[in-house]
Amino acid sequence: MNVIECNQLSKAYGKFDALNLLSFRIEENKITGLIGRNGAGKTTLLKIIAGYLKKSSGELRVFSEDPFNNLKLSANTIFVDDDMNFPPALTIRQLLQAAGTFYQNWDMDLALRLFDYFEFNPNQKHDNLSKGKRSTFNMIVGLAARCPITIFDEPTTGMDAAVRKDFYRALLKDYLAHPRTIILSSHLLNEMVEILEDILLIKNGEKYFQMSIADVKEFAIGISGQKQIVNEWITGKEILYKKSYTLGNTYVVVRNDLSEAELESAKRKGLEISPVAADDLCIYLTGDTKGGIDDVFDRG
Amino acid sequence: MSLTEVNHWGIVKKQYKFKLKAYAGVFTSMMVVQVIALLLSLGGTGGSSGSSSSGFSLTTNSYSGSMVIAFTMVWAFITAILITTKAYRDDDFTFVTNRLTSNLSNMLFLTIASIIAGTTSLLTGYLLKVIVYLFFDVDLLISSSQTFSTLLIGLVATIMYILLFAALGYLVGVLAQLSKMLIIILVALFIGYPIYASTGTGIRDEPTLFITIGQFYQGESTLLLLVIKIILTVIVLFFTSLIITNRLEVKQ
Numbered sequence: 001m002n003v004i005e006c007n008q009l010s011k012a013y014g015k016f017d018a019l020n021l022l023s024f025r026i027e028e029n030k031i032t033g034l035i036g037r038n039g040a041g042k043t044t045l046l047k048i049i050a051g052y053l054k055k056s057s058g059e060l061r062v063f064s065e066d067p068f069n070n071l072k073l074s075a076n077t078i079f080v081d082d083d084m085n086f087p088p089a090l091t092i093r094q095l096l097q098a099a100g101t102f103y104q105n106w107d108m109d110l111a112l113r114l115f116d117y118f119e120f121n122p123n124q125k126h127d128n129l130s131k132g133k134r135s136t137f138n139m140i141v142g143l144a145a146r147c148p149i150t151i152f153d154e155p156t157t158g159m160d161a162a163v164r165k166d167f168y169r170a171l172l173k174d175y176l177a178h179p180r181t182i183i184l185s186s187h188l189l190n191e192m193v194e195i196l197e198d199i200l201l202i203k204n205g206e207k208y209f210q211m212s213i214a215d216v217k218e219f220a221i222g223i224s225g226q227k228q229i230v231n232e233w234i235t236g237k238e239i240l241y242k243k244s245y246t247l248g249n250t251y252v253v254v255r256n257d258l259s260e261a262e263l264e265s266a267k268r269k270g271l272e273i274s275p276v277a278a279d280d281l282c283i284y285l286t287g288d289t290k291g292g293i294d295d296v297f298d299r300g
Numbered sequence: 301m302s303l304t305e306v307n308h309w310g311i312v313k314k315q316y317k318f319k320l321k322a323y324a325g326v327f328t329s330m331m332v333v334q335v336i337a338l339l340l341s342l343g344g345t346g347g348s349s350g351s352s353s354s355g356f357s358l359t360t361n362s363y364s365g366s367m368v369i370a371f372t373m374v375w376a377f378i379t380a381i382l383i384t385t386k387a388y389r390d391d392d393f394t395f396v397t398n399r400l401t402s403n404l405s406n407m408l409f410l411t412i413a414s415i416i417a418g419t420t421s422l423l424t425g426y427l428l429k430v431i432v433y434l435f436f437d438v439d440l441l442i443s444s445s446q447t448f449s450t451l452l453i454g455l456v457a458t459i460m461y462i463l464l465f466a467a468l469g470y471l472v473g474v475l476a477q478l479s480k481m482l483i484i485i486l487v488a489l490f491i492g493y494p495i496y497a498s499t500g501t502g503i504r505d506e507p508t509l510f511i512t513i514g515q516f517y518q519g520e521s522t523l524l525l526l527v528i529k530i531i532l533t534v535i536v537l538f539f540t541s542l543i544i545t546n547r548l549e550v551k552q
Contacts, residue, residue: 029301052393052550063303069546071398075306085390087322098318102311102395104304148301180301 001028003149003181004049009058011044011205018044020205021058026183026198031175033196033213034185037286041205042185043081046153049183050079062149073149075104080142081153082135086126092137093122096144105146105178114140114170118163131158139167143174150182156191168195189279199278203286216278221258224251225271233266241284243294253284308401315397315405316412322391323409326379330372330417334424337371341428363432365425369458372421376462377469380410384473384541390550399546407538410466418459422451453523460530464517467537474541477548 004026011019019041026032036042047053048060051067051074060067067073086095096115100106115122118136129137135158142150152171156164172195175182184192189199199216201208211219220240223230227250234252241253253276266273276284344361351358382388383406392402433441475482494510517533520526 051398054547054549069398069400071308071311071396071401072303072306074393074398075304075311075396085387085394087388087391089322089324094321098321099395101314101318105301146301148303178301 002026003028003063005059005061007059009045009048009060010056011041011048011053012056018205019048022202022205022207024200024207024210026181026200028181029179030197031182031184031195032198032200033189033192034183034200034202035187035189035282035286036185036202037187040202040286042202043153044205045202046079046151046183046185049149050077050151052079075102076147077149077151078103078142078145078147079151079153080138080155082131082138082155082157084138084141088125088127090125091123092120092126092129095126096141099141099145103145103147107144107146110174111140111144114143117166132160132163135159136163136167139170143170146174146178146180148180150180152182152184154186155184156186156188164191168192171195189282190277193278199282201282201285208285213278216281217275218256220253220276220281220284221256222251222253222274222276223266223271224249224274225269226250229269229271233269233271240281241287253281306396308404311396311401312404312408315392315395315401316408318395319405319409320412323383323388326382326413327416329379330375330413330420333371333375334368334421337368338424338428338431341365341367342431363428365422365428368421368424368428369461372417373462373465376410376414376417376466377472379413380466380469381473381476383409384470384477386477389477393550399548400542403538403542403545406470410470411463414463414466415459418462419455421462422455422458456523457526460527461517463534464530467534471537471541474544478544 002025004024006025007023009019009022010017022041022045034042034046044053048055049062049067051070054068062070062073063076065073067077090098093115096108096111100108100111118133118140120133120137126134126137135155139152139155142152142155156167159167168191171182171184175195184196186192193213196213198210198212200210223234227244227248230250230252234254237258238255239252240255243251245251263273341363345364345367350360389402392405429443432438472486475486497508517526517529520529
């Protein structure tokens with residue numbers, strides 16, 4: 001069953017199109033990674049799904065309903081980011097209790113155990129927490145709420161490496177015990193690639209692709225070797241990324257629709273073939289220039 | 301995971317209870333405002349006069365809770381604006397809400413806050429008289445006649461006026477959320493117009509519009525009519541706020 005159905009969705013801020021004719025589906029009880037560069041429209045999309053922002057045109061159905069201003073979906077959706085608003089008058093312990101009165105599936109026991117594990121002082125105020133601690137607290141709220149749709153927008157902002165690891169592990173464990181639809185947005189794909197099932201990649205407000213993580217890993221291959229030989233070999237193939245090194249070496253990423261014979265010929269010519277990691281691929285695919293940042297400095 | 305069913309009124313009640321705790325600072329500021337008004341009132345509120353003739357002098361002072369009530373009205377107006385601001389509005393959206401329940405719980409909160417503020421401000425007026433009686437060196441203390449029914453009438457009227465200001469503040473806050481330009485227009489209207497109107501001569505010597513509006517509410521001597529007038533106004537103000545905010549986006 002599709003929990004989220006999105007057809008030709010657009011969102012404009014004034015004259016700027018944040019989302020442009022975006023269409024995709026998200027199935028029930030899957031963990032989907034929403035990937036894109038800064039300003040690709042990730043947060044806008046998630047806020048529309050959460051019912052905070054109003055779409056400009058197109059169609060968006062969450063559990064077959066329009067999410068904007070929808071109380072039922074609000075009760076079944078939680079949106080977690082590093083900018084969550086909590087009233088400054090309450091301590092973080094009181095905030096957990098308040099959250100418990102609103103969300104029907106709230107697991108206070110889990111919240112308190114995570115609270116202990118991450119060594120929170122229950123009498124602290126949310127405003128006084130450090131950036132990483134605040135993200136951790138928001139994450140606890142997001143997990144313990146057990147909402148059928150759980151949205152994490154850049155959840156690991158400010159967390160240190162150990163906490164980030166713990167977060168993904170906690171998310172996976174709780175998901176296995178209580179399956180629900182989870183959308184994770186981040187530009188750090190490599191650290192969450194293990195728990196994702198699907199990837200939705202957007203670029204400039206448009207969908208680039210949506211596929212399973214296994215397919216993403218097979219999507220492209222990297223070829224490296226002498227510049228001339230590589231250039232000869234790649235003619236007529238779909239080039240996703242190209243980088244030149246000193247000493248005449250070149251690294252090229254091409255789409256993996258090659259036949260066995262083509263791969264054989266590459267090996268015979270002394271070219272090296274390597275798999276492309278999912279996070280590298282996403283960077284290559286969403287890059288605006290084929291050369292990357294080096295091109296900015298190579299002007300002479 | 302199965303979907304949770306919700307009913308609007310249940311959520312409004314939860315939000316209201318949540319706001320009583322989360323907006324506790326509002327009541328602290330109310331107490332501060334009332335204590336300041338009380339201290340200022342100790343010098344006598346209005347109509348102090350002195351006269352002397354050969355051999356003796358006479359000074360009269362009147363003490364009433366009117367300054368406390370006036371201060372509380374301003375407090376209600378500002379508090380209502382405050383809870384429409386982005387920081388407070390976004391708090392609701394962290395938990396379960398839509399715009400309707402968020403507004404309704406705000407209105408319920410303001411109504412209860414007005415009742416509390418009205419009661420305390422009226423009682424502060426009595427406290428003022430007690431302080432004067434206990435600590436001031438007065439030769440003769442004349443109190444206006446007090447019965448239980450006048451107390452009750454005073455209480456209801458005070459609450460009504462405070463609620464009126466709260467509802468007005470809420471609408472002003474909502475308009476300010478809509479566009480920053482509207483703030484300038486509102487300031488021009490409520491501060492500029494009276495100044496403009498009272499600096500001229502002849503027909504332009506006083507803000508007649510405001511005086512007429514003021515008299516509509518102030519000049520009512522029947523409690524029931526006053527209550528009806530104010531409640532109808534409050535409903536109109538709240539309803540307008542509701543319509544305006546119902547399509548507003550949050551967390552931009």
